[in-house]
Amino acid sequence: DGGITQSPKYLFRKEGQNVTLSCEQNLNHDAMYWYRQDPGQGLRLIYYSQIVNDFQKGDIAEGYSVSREKKESFPLTVTSAQKNPTAFYLCASEDRVGDTQYFGPGTRLTVL
Amino acid sequence: GQSLEQPSEVTAVEGAIVQINCTYQTSGFYGLSWYQQHDGGAPTFLSYNGLDGLEETGRFSSFLSRSDSYGYLLLQELQMKDSASYFCAVGGNTGRRALTFGSGTRLQVQP
Numbered sequence: 001d002g003g004i005t006q007s008p009k010y011l012f013r014k015e016g017q018n019v020t021l022s023c024e025q026n027l028n029h030d031a032m033y034w035y036r037q038d039p040g041q042g043l044r045l046i047y048y049s050q051i052v053n054d055f056q057k058g059d060i061a062e063g064y065s066v067s068r069e070k071k072e073s074f075p076l077t078v079t080s081a082q083k084n085p086t087a088f089y090l091c092a093s094e095d096r097v098g099d100t101q102y103f104g105p106g107t108r109l110t111v112l
Numbered sequence: 113g114q115s116l117e118q119p120s121e122v123t124a125v126e127g128a129i130v131q132i133n134c135t136y137q138t139s140g141f142y143g144l145s146w147y148q149q150h151d152g153g154a155p156t157f158l159s160y161n162g163l164d165g166l167e168e169t170g171r172f173s174s175f176l177s178r179s180d181s182y183g184y185l186l187l188q189e190l191q192m193k194d195s196a197s198y199f200c201a202v203g204g205n206t207g208r209r210a211l212t213f214g215s216g217t218r219l220q221v222q223p
Contacts (some may be wrong), residue, residue, distance in 0.1 A: 033210060033211075039147075040214055040216075042199055042213040042214055042215040042216050043199070045210050045212070047209045056210075057116040058210060088153060090155070092199075099156045100145070100160065101145075101147075101155075101157065101211060102157070103154040103155050103156070105154050105156060106153075
């Protein structure tokens with residue numbers, strides 16, 4: 001089955017630690033995205049990548065980093081520089097036809 | 113930049129029809145999308161309008177008027193399972209294809 005997977009589903013981090021969230025897709029999509037969602041809020045764009053080995057900052061990139069070494073993978077690192085990282089993180093990939101984005105199940109990050 | 117406005121909450125009864133409006137401000141527009149998100153879940157794509165007019169997909173329809181920077185999602189024959197948050201999203205800011213999402217409309221369907 002084609003789709004997007006994210007791991008882990010729940011992640012707990014101590015203050016000062018970096019953590020990496022995994023996102024993998026087998027839909028053969030070129031574009032991939034990372035969003036952050038806070039309770040009762042919409043999705044805010046962190047980083048996006050339109051093609052392998054290239055990525056761009058979104059609206060709230062500070063304290064985050066990404067890489068895109070493979071078409072299938074777009075990991076997100078939440079660094080210690082991110083002051084308020086507790087949130088629901090969603091990864092998506094895009095089908096260019098109709099601008100449809102397909103989302104993974106998300107990772108809920110909690111900073112202790 | 114881009115911004116979208118949609119109502120924060122809507123309540124309706126089973127079997128009814130509900131309309132969720134979305135107005136947007138954007139530089140460089142190429143489409144309005146709608147996504148559904150159940151509590152704790154991931155957003156799922158519902159509909160996309162690239163041109164003015166109505167798009168129908170089963171019980172759901174979406175409308176776009178580019179001249180008014182306005183669109184809506186119409187849900188018919190409401191079911192309890194339609195209780196969720198609904199987000200409108202626009203793409204097309206100059207040099208960037210990524211979507212900008214509205215803050216979402218929480219729909220509560222009552223028996």
